Amino acid sequence: SQQGEEDPQALSIQEGENATMNCSYKTSINNLQWYRQNSGRGLVHLILIRSNEREKHSGRLRVTLDTSKKSSSLLITASRAADTASYFCATDNAGNMLTFGGGTRLMVKP
Amino acid sequence: DGGITQSPKYLFRKEGQNVTLSCEQNLNHDAMYWYRQDPGQGLRLIYYSQIVNDFQKGDIAEGYSVSREKKESFPLTVTSAQKNPTAFYLCASSSGPTSGIEQYFGPGTRLTVT
Numbered sequence: 190s191q192q193g194e195e196d197p198q199a200l201s202i203q204e205g206e207n208a209t210m211n212c213s214y215k216t217s218i219n220n221l222q223w224y225r226q227n228s229g230r231g232l233v234h235l236i237l238i239r240s241n242e243r244e245k246h247s248g249r250l251r252v253t254l255d256t257s258k259k260s261s262s263l264l265i266t267a268s269r270a271a272d273t274a275s276y277f278c279a280t281d282n283a284g285n286m287l288t289f290g291g292g293t294r295l296m297v298k299p
Numbered sequence: 300d301g302g303i304t305q306s307p308k309y310l311f312r313k314e315g316q317n318v319t320l321s322c323e324q325n326l327n328h329d330a331m332y333w334y335r336q337d338p339g340q341g342l343r344l345i346y347y348s349q350i351v352n353d354f355q356k357g358d359i360a361e362g363y364s365v366s367r368e369k370k371e372s373f374p375l376t377v378t379s380a381q382k383n384p385t386a387f388y389l390c391a392s393s394s395g396p397t398s399g400i401e402q403y404f405g406p407g408t409r410l411t412v413t
Contacts, residue, residue: 193341219398231303231389231404232342239399277341281398286357289334289341 193221193278193290201296208265210293212278213258219281221254221261226275226292235263235276270299302326303405305390310410312384320375320408322390328403330396331373335359336387336407345388348373349396377410384412 196211212221220239224232238245238254238261245252251264265272275294279287302325312318324331330349334342344357348367362381367373373392377384387409391402 222401224404229387229407229409231406232391232402233404234401237399237401279342283398286344286347287342287402289343291339291341294339 195290195293199294210263212261222279224277268297305405324392328392330393332391333375334389
């Protein structure tokens with residue numbers, strides 16, 4: 190089952206612009222994680238936000254979580270060409286079993 | 300890709316043949332996972348193991364089998380019963396099965412069955 194759904198499915202921006210990706214989910218969660226995947230590679234963990242947190246920062250990344258709306262957003266500020274990748278949200282309902290969304294494909298043009 | 304290795308990177312098989320994908324980790328992690336990714340899609344859980352000699356089915360276990368005889372190793376066999384085995388397979392591990400722990404992923408194996 191696919192709990193998280195990312196929006197948009199694809200996003201193209203210029204270097205220096207901000208990129209915002211959204212994730213919606215259906216059932217209650219313990220936490221939500223964001224991962225990045227470069228083309229043809231494995232996933233890399235970016236950030237984890239717990240259900241009792243509303244916002245978290247890590248470098249140029251800002252994640253928000255609204256449990257009342259069952260949604261999360263990932264903001265990448267001052268994007269770089271190297272940020273080009275697919276970004277996935279993953280919800281953790283219990284026991285670290287992650288359910289991944291379909292991903293947002295981000296292209297940052299130099 | 301952390302301390303997880305998957306081999307080979309590309310694998311080609313004929314229809315009707317079983318094939319085993321390797322996953323090894325040197326992170327001393329208890330939990331290991333296998334995911335399948337189809338083009339343009341997210342990851343779907345095939346099997347997971349929270350401890351040696353124990354494993355559980357994920358969302359799409361039909362046509363797959365696993366073993367966990369050693370902490371470091373979690374091989375996945377794609378059997379001939381899997382109707383559409385061509386996909387990108389990702390192995391991951393985490394320090395435990397409890398909630399709120401990040402997963403570390405290997406580089407993946409791209410399996411093509413013709």
